[in-house]
Amino acid sequence: MKLELLPSTFDENGMASPRQHLSCFVVDDCVAIDAGSLAMAASAAQKKQIRDVVLTHAHLDHIAGLPLFIDDLFSGLEAPVRVHAAPEIIETLERDIFNWEIYPRFSELENANGTAVMKYQPFAVGEEFSVKHLRLKAIRVNHKVSSVGFVVSDNQMKFAVSGDTAETDEFWRVLNAEENLSALLIECALPNELEELARAAHHLTPRILKQELEKFKREECSIYVVNIKPMYRDEVVRQIGELEIENLQIFEVGQIYEW
Numbered sequence: 001m002k003l004e005l006l007p008s009t010f011d012e013n014g015m016a017s018p019r020q021h022l023s024c025f026v027v028d029d030c031v032a033i034d035a036g037s038l039a040m041a042a043s044a045a046q047k048k049q050i051r052d053v054v055l056t057h058a059h060l061d062h063i064a065g066l067p068l069f070i071d072d073l074f075s076g077l078e079a080p081v082r083v084h085a086a087p088e089i090i091e092t093l094e095r096d097i098f099n100w101e102i103y104p105r106f107s108e109l110e111n112a113n114g115t116a117v118m119k120y121q122p123f124a125v126g127e128e129f130s131v132k133h134l135r136l137k138a139i140r141v142n143h144k145v146s147s148v149g150f151v152v153s154d155n156q157m158k159f160a161v162s163g164d165t166a167e168t169d170e171f172w173r174v175l176n177a178e179e180n181l182s183a184l185l186i187e188c189a190l191p192n193e194l195e196e197l198a199r200a201a202h203h204l205t206p207r208i209l210k211q212e213l214e215k216f217k218r219e220e221c222s223i224y225v226v227n228i229k230p231m232y233r234d235e236v237v238r239q240i241g242e243l244e245i246e247n248l249q250i251f252e253v254g255q256i257y258e259w
């Protein structure tokens with residue numbers, strides 16, 4: 001399995017910046033988990049192949065690239081872009097984004113070839129569902145708005161991604177019951193000194209992450225930190241290092257991980 005966190009921005013030499021403003025993970029070049037930078041940073045090959053987008057929640061940094069992605073592909077689509085999300089997230093997207101004011105309601109549109117350009121695929125939290133060659137299970141997490149994390153597997157490998165979350169018991173309960181989990185991608189948005197803001201916004205700091213990881217009973221699983229607010233990146237990275245937790249590292253933007 002191949003996993004990439006798409007860059008949010010590029011430097012003057014065209015290299016991916018490590019600063020993550022937006023969230024979009026691409027699995028095997030064909031399934032996107034969140035769509036923050038999907039339109040802006042997917043490769044030409046990925047744009048050709050990605051017709052499935054799975055969403056954790058509807059915050060802008062996780063969906064910003066979705067309307068633009070469908071817009072860019074609109075006339076050439078031979079199959080709709082399928083948006084897999086919990087029913088309340090679909091409701092939010094239709095009400096607040098694809099509402100004809102902010103952007104067209106793509107779910108009602110066809111291109112000149114008669115192809116519907118966008119289709120919603122609601123999933124039930126806690127139940128397995130298929131997307132292409134992958135099996136996914138959504139797990140309720142503890143964020144400011146309705147939000148889920150996922151366990152994602154193909155025939156060989158299984159990883160989990162938290163999306164945005166504060167302290168949670170449900171996520172760890174489900175993960176501890178999964179067999180053969182190889183990697184965990186966990187958020188840590190803010191540094192320790194902003195714990196009050198982290199609690200208000202329902203995010204983790206390195207100190208709270210350490211407490212959370214005590215609930216996780218998987219010693220052989222690699223743990224990667226994601227969704228660090230770009231403004232505080234250096235500080236969060238330093239504080240993560242000071243935790244001295246084995247197997248805990250930063251998931252590098254733009255790097256391809258293969259298992």
Ligand SMILES: [Zn+2]
Nearest residue numbers: 057059143164
């Ligand atoms: Zn969020």
